[in-house]
Amino acid sequence: MPETPTTDGPTVLHVGGASPYDVVVGRSLLDRLPELIGGGVQQVALLYAGDLEQQAQRVAESLIDSYDVLALGLPDGESAKSAAVANDCWEALGERNFTRSDVVVTLGGGATTDLGGFVAASWLRGVRVVHIPTTLLAMVDAAVGGKTGINTGAGKNLVGAFHEPAGVLCDLEFLDTLPADELVAGLGEVVKCGFIADPEILRLVEAGPDAARDPRSPVLRELVERSIRVKIDVVVADLKETGGLDGHPGREALNYGHTMAHAIERATGYAIRHGEAVAIGSIFVAELARAAGVIDDELADRHRTAFASVGLPVAWSGEAGFDDLLATMAVDKKSRGSQLRFVVLDELAKPRILAGPDEAHLRAAYAAITRSA
Structure with a gap:
């Protein structure tokens, strides 16, 4: 490029x-x-x-x-x-x-x-x-x-x-x-890019969370440029979300954490910031992948530490119950008919689609994001 x-x-x-x-x-x-x-x-x-x-x-x-x-x-x-x-x-x-x-x-x-x-x-x-x-x-x-x-x-x-x-x-x-809390919220999408495509983003955030929150720091500029490159690479390969090659979800990968994030946003009347909801939603899909035996504990736990390091929420107080959120997720753009679809990780920077997950695993993931709120 x-x-x-x-x-x-x-x-x-x-x-x-x-x-x-x-x-x-x-x-x-x-x-x-x-x-x-x-x-x-x-x-x-x-x-x-x-x-x-x-x-x-x-x-x-x-x-x-x-x-x-x-x-x-x-x-x-x-x-x-x-x-x-x-x-x-x-x-x-x-x-x-x-x-x-x-x-x-x-x-x-x-x-x-x-x-x-x-x-x-x-x-x-x-x-x-x-x-x-x-x-x-x-x-x-x-x-x-x-x-x-x-x-x-x-x-x-x-x-x-x-x-x-x-x-x-x-x-x-x-x-x-930009208000500090708005900048921190934006880091939700940045950290997400680290998990789905560019682990160097995670290294930069974890090594220097204060610099990541400093609008004048070269670290934040590098995080911005790296995140944009991630999006460019994905979008050029799959503009209209028709799917990627070799099992890669294509543009859908950018929706990591977004199915639950959008449900939480709607449940709160959009009072929660999008990047904050993405952080919680990303932890939800990490917990879903853990419950389904797709990723190990180390990668699942890293989601909490990475998002928390820059001040993003890692749990939700549960203003809406699981059944209400499930109903909202059912009309998410990524659903196919009655089947829920989630972007999860096989391993760091290797996303894939988990279609029709077991409801017990969904409930376990919901419990994990509300347990410590």
Whole structure:
């Protein structure tokens, strides 16, 4: 994969495939936005999280000399990911006669990226979108790979589309002012990448948990770049989650821990942060794999120590019972008919699908994540 080495300057990670694009990682990157937007563009719709009005103004001011800018503030968090909010955006684009040659730019966390990407995917059956993720979670997860979506009453991200961006600008300066608990939550997806693909991520986190939580540290920058590379490698090989080769689950591997995580998020009304839910969900599938005799105690226990080392939760207080969570997991996107499917590990960095697990093993895993809460 062509890329520039990590220096004080930006790192460019190239995403190949049918719709290639670049992910630029570094600091003070706003001047690189026009090259990602590309030529022949008259209008830019800037969709931004409502609590980022000052940052959105900076982005708009950097574009206003070259483009007609339509700035649209969105609700904060998961409340942005609704059909009603998407419809408001479509109506605004229609009023401005937003054409296929124009571009959507998103500025915000994962919810903004998901919603903005879906608006771009669905307007005129697809216009270009450039993501500027402002949280660690969005940088390593939502902004790369082309998954977009909104939530429904039945669950999270059940309506969406695959729509790859024209570029991603990961300006690490946004992390300098990110609340500490939000940055820690983003490490949930980072640590997950260590378990499914890149054990060096685990070594870095376990050797320097304080540096992993420091937005200005070279360790965190390396963790960001490594996590993005993991996602790029998986997505290029299996963009639309049709499956990998030689038993590898392909893009589904990125959903490690997510089946339980999404159920917990819904049970709490999305009060829990996504990365926190992923940490608990990852421990759940590790315990499920242990109960099923798939992994040994050492690897199962390492899940708790790795996530805990950076301050992520390793247990859940159980606001919803097992049966309620099981019903929610049954409508997860990874289910096939009535059969539950979970990404588990055969060994470190070797994920596979465990389909139709024994209910006794599921209950044992649930007991393990609630026992110490």
